[in-house]
Amino acid sequence: MDxxxxxxxxxxxxxxCLMEKGDLKFTYQRRYAVVGENGVGKTTLLNNxxxxxxxxxxxxxxxxxxxxQELNTENEETTVINAVLxxxxxxxxxxxxxxxxxxxxxxxxxxxKEFTKDMKELKDVYDRLxxxxxxxxxxxxxxxxxxxxxxxxxxxASIKSLSGGWRMRVALGAALLIEPxxxxxxxxxxxxxxxxxxxxxxYLQQYPHTIIxxxxxxxxxxxxCTDTIEFKDKKLTYYKGNYDTFVKLKTEQTKNAIREYDAxxxxxxxxxxxxxxxxxxxxxxxxxxxxxKTVEKMDVDAPIKVEKEKFWRFTIPSSEPLGRPIIAINDVxxxxxxxxxxxxxxxxxxxxxxAEYLLQKVNFGVxxxxxxxxxxxxxxGKTTLLNLIMGHIRPIxxxxxxxxxxxxxxFTQHHSERFDLNLSAIENMLNLFNDKTQDDQIIRSFxxxxxxxxxxxxxxxxxxxxxxxxxxxxxxxxxxxPHLLIIDEGSNxxxxxxxxxxxxxxxxxxxxxxxxxxxxxxxxxxCNELWVIEDGKATRFDGTFDEYKxxxxxxxxxxxxxSVKKLGNMNN
Numbered sequence: 261m262d263x264x265x266x267x268x269x270x271x272x273x274x275x276x277c278l279m280e281k282g283d284l285k286f287t288y289q290r291r292y293a294v295v296g297e298n299g300v301g302k303t304t305l306l307n308n309x310x311x312x313x314x315x316x317x318x319x320x321x322x323x324x325x326x327x328x329q330e331l332n333t334e335n336e337e338t339t340v341i342n343a344v345l346x347x348x349x350x351x352x353x354x355x356x357x358x359x360x361x362x363x364x365x366x367x368x369x370x371x372x373k374e375f376t377k378d379m380k381e382l383k384d385v386y387d388r389l390x391x392x393x394x395x396x397x398x399x400x401x402x403x404x405x406x407x408x409x410x411x412x413x414x415x416x417a418s419i420k421s422l423s424g425g426w427r428m429r430v431a432l433g434a435a436l437l438i439e440p441x442x443x444x445x446x447x448x449x450x451x452x453x454x455x456x457x458x459x460x461x462x463y464l465q466q467y468p469h470t471i472i473x474x475x476x477x478x479x480x481x482x483x484x485c486t487d488t489i490e491f492k493d494k495k496l497t498y499y500k501g502n503y504d505t506f507v508k509l510k511t512e513q514t515k516n517a518i519r520e521y522d523a524x525x526x527x528x529x530x531x532x533x534x535x536x537x538x539x540x541x542x543x544x545x546x547x548x549x550x551x552x553k554t555v556e557k558m559d560v561d562a563p564i565k566v567e568k569e570k571f572w573r574f575t576i577p578s579s580e581p582l583g584r585p586i587i588a589i590n591d592v593x594x595x596x597x598x599x600x601x602x603x604x605x606x607x608x609x610x611x612x613x614x615a616e617y618l619l620q621k622v623n624f625g626v627x628x629x630x631x632x633x634x635x636x637x638x639x640x641g642k643t644t645l646l647n648l649i650m651g652h653i654r655p656i657x658x659x660x661x662x663x664x665x666x667x668x669x670x671f672t673q674h675h676s677e678r679f680d681l682n683l684s685a686i687e688n689m690l691n692l693f694n695d696k697t698q699d700d701q702i703i704r705s706f707x708x709x710x711x712x713x714x715x716x717x718x719x720x721x722x723x724x725x726x727x728x729x730x731x732x733x734x735x736x737x738x739x740x741x742p743h744l745l746i747i748d749e750g751s752n753x754x755x756x757x758x759x760x761x762x763x764x765x766x767x768x769x770x771x772x773x774x775x776x777x778x779x780x781x782x783x784x785x786x787c788n789e790l791w792v793i794e795d796g797k798a799t800r801f802d803g804t805f806d807e808y809k810x811x812x813x814x815x816x817x818x819x820x821x822x823s824v825k826k827l828g829n830m831n832n
Contacts, residue, residue: 261288261470263286263322264285264286265283267281267283268284269281272301279301279305279494284315286472287470290471290487291467291470291487292470292485293473293489294472294489295490296490297492297757298727299726299727303328303474306328309472312324323441325442325444339415340405340414340418340422341401343434344401344404344437345401347438348437354385355389400437404437405430406819407460407816409429409452409638426451428450428451432448436463439467440469441469442469442470443467444471447752448460449475452638453778454809454812455637457477457480459813459817459820461483461484462813462817471484476754477779477780478756479779482504484502487499487501488505490506514568517563517564517566518566518567528559534548571761573761574765576769578743578769581628581771582628582665584628586628586663586666587662588624588660589624589648589658592621592648592660593614593617593619594656595612595616595617596644615796617656617796618640618641619641619793619796626774627772628743628770629772630774630789631787632775632787632790633777633787634798635792635793636792640795643776646748649662649746650670650746668740668742669745671745671748672749673752675730678692682720686707686718688721689739693739706735712724726755730754731758743772745769747776748777749776750775773786773787784805790808
């Protein structure tokens with residue numbers, strides 16, 4: 261069940277080499293985090309492992325599954341739970357074969373020899389179905405979907421009713437049900453809320469086979485992974501321990517390597533000083549020659565010069581503080597049913613009980629020093645509340661009062677979508693701020709602080725890397741000199757280095773902060789006030805983030821247990 265391959269190379273379609281003669285080593289039932297800079301080839305590596313038929317020496321009997329995109333279904337009318345069940349192709353084929361053999365045996369038209377052969381095959385089918393846990397598949401599928409925040413109604417709804425993010429959850433649910441021998445997950449938390457992330461952490465910790473993870477969420481990696489693989493300089497380096505352990509080991513290795521090089525350099529410089537000083541002294545020629553040979557030998561065995569990595573950082577300039585509060589939300593009520601169109605395209609209002617509104621008499625305030633995280637399951641109204649604050653939608657009851665001088669810096673997981681990728685970074689910034697009079701040179705100089713320089717500032721943004729697009733987004737955020745930052749799942753799709761840069765910039769920022777995020781590390785680093793949006797209400801949580809996480813895990817566990825119990829009763 262282990263994988264141990266040597267001299268494996270990974271290339272892009274254009275021939276670019278990402279990994280050269282590296283080793284793939286996965287010990288059964290270990291959980292690996294693959295870390296490295298954006299663009300190093302982590303997803304491509306997973307794609308290559310998924311196409312194991314092309315890897316010489318890969319164990320052919322292992323079931324390998326790479327979850328990287330939404331589940332593909334031939335029938336969009338298929339219910340969510342059936343889509344998950346049908347995704348296990350082997351189970352589906354075995355059930356079909358069982359029906360065929362049972363029917364054939366009932367007819368018994370082909371003689372005793374054929375009957376014996378069919379009975380043996382049927383027994384093999386039953387044995388394999390038992391091994392796959394076919395008799396409990398529906399209960400397990402329901403439990404998995406419940407953990408991923410699918411209600412009973414959603415589980416029985418058609419796939420076509422789901423957005424891309426929820427379809428990604430279906431694909432994840434299908435993979436967890438199949439339980440492949442090697443499960444590969446690429447940024448699995450991007451489409452999950454905190455409650456689903458907490459459940460997934462607990463589920464993966466008990467996963468019976470091998471896991472390979474790519475994620476920017478270091479809190480998730482710390483909870484799940486037993487080993488860390490660094491993908492750097494076209495090779496894989498293996499470390500025991502989770503992400504934090506890996507960072508400590510790397511830091512200590514770097515310090516030791518620097519000390520070793522400094523010691524070598526100091527000794528070499530001392531000898532070269534003697535050689536230079538007495539090179540022309542005939543009396544010391546023998547000593548000089550001896551030291552020359554020593555230096556030559558030292559140079560052959562010289563340690564590699566290692567320097568501490570220089571991490572790029574940026575700042576977000578603050579404006580003068582505004583009067584308190586900068587935002588006041590008083591008895592705000594909102595529901596999307598009041599913002600729909602009828603069959604003729606005419607705005608209409610659908611009446612329903614106020615107790616069913618998405619937000620019900622919410623009271624909330626933000627000032628210049630607020631560092632607030634909004635918590636709660638998807639669909640409870642966190643992003644809706646942010647949109648009310650930013651004036652994108654209006655309440656149907658109560659009031660949202662915003663200081664007239666307030667400037668908001670808004671950063672989301674879809675930060676790159678605000679740009680016209682056919683335009684340059686300079687042109688996009690001029691368009692975003694509607695400032696045609698602004699000197700291009702000023703914008704270019706400002707972008708330079710974010711390492712978007714020279715031709716990179718002038719070429720179409722579609723030619724920039726993902727990391728460079730993020731830096732342009734950071735530049736837009738800083739250029740506004742905001743009083744308040746609103747971050748809505750802003751750490752999604754960012755590299756760990758970019759997340760660190762964003763965290764440090766926000767920590768130094770003097771204004772207010774509102775965060776919606778499932779990234780535990782991100783919230784713990786930035787927020788000192790937690791508000792839970794749930795059942796239409798906004799309630800301050802008097803406790804730490806870890807305490808909220810623990811309570812959330814208990815609630816999710818109970819929901820899963822109740823769902824499985826209900827399904828069992830229905831089947832009985």
